[in-house]
Amino acid sequence: MSLIVRQVSINDAQGITDVLNPIIIEGLYTVLDTTFTVDEEKEFIAQFPKRGVFTVVVNEDDSKIIGFQNIEPFASYTKAFDHVGIIGTFVSSGSRGQGVSKKLFQSTFEVAKAKGYEKLFAYVRGDNERALAAYLKQGFEVVGVARKHAKVGDVYVDETLIEKFL
Template identity: 25%
Template sequence: MFIRLAEPSDAGKLVSLIAEVEQSNFMLFGPGERKITVEQQEKHIEVMKRQETSAIFIAEEEARLLGYLFAIGKNPARTKHSVYVVIGIAEQAREKGVGTKLFTALEKWAIEQEIHRLELTVMTHNEAGIALYKKMGFEIEGTKRHSLWIDGKYIDEYYIAKLL
């Protein structure tokens, strides 16, 4: 398995992986809710490649995508030091070091880009996700109460961050 930056040619596989990961019901979009085409994903990758403080990392093995990590930068000068992180790992690749390798690549890139803060949100009942983030040095900073409405009930999320 190796980690690399996404290219527009990865768009088809990335769209499929995102849809698969959303089946976990731990993502912002519910299963089948996101309607993104391969062409839209290609453009999104191209736009992010041009931004200094944004990147898409993918974990790949034998031409198959196992996971992705989006580092979404911010434009205002006062928040340019910070990126919002979205990570997804294929179900069959979980607990095999994919997340650790994606976060390791993210941190190396972030330091090179002079990024100081990595942040994300995670549903409070996503124990595997929380364990990964804590393992990678992230800390819970607070709780977004009733942040999401899923399957007829409100779900809390943690604000989680790591300073580099």
């Protein structure tokens, strides 16, 4: 599989929802519990923070988005956190285990450094061992666990807190 990694454009909204919505519906890998329309995703991309990083990976064989990663500023109410970003990673089910996230991380880290980020932080579902392993492989470290931090439907889910210094 030949992969193209690039920054997002508004025209990627359909491809992003095609990756994200099945993950949300599956209910196993994210605490997101509501799917997104293409118009909602377009608005999200249009309003994405200037200092944010939004990377997509495209399968060159069929030009479909198979994964994406984004970084948003940790907080906007103080400059004290300007060096910290919150990262999220999503890979379509049929593309997992094929090096997609590794390619995303390489590009995202580079762009994040250029935008002044020094540290990335993430919340990973406590029962999402595959995602946690992918982050740990990229140098993230576990810094704690927030017990019953999310409630998906009627089920409480722990969140594993991880960080990486760039």
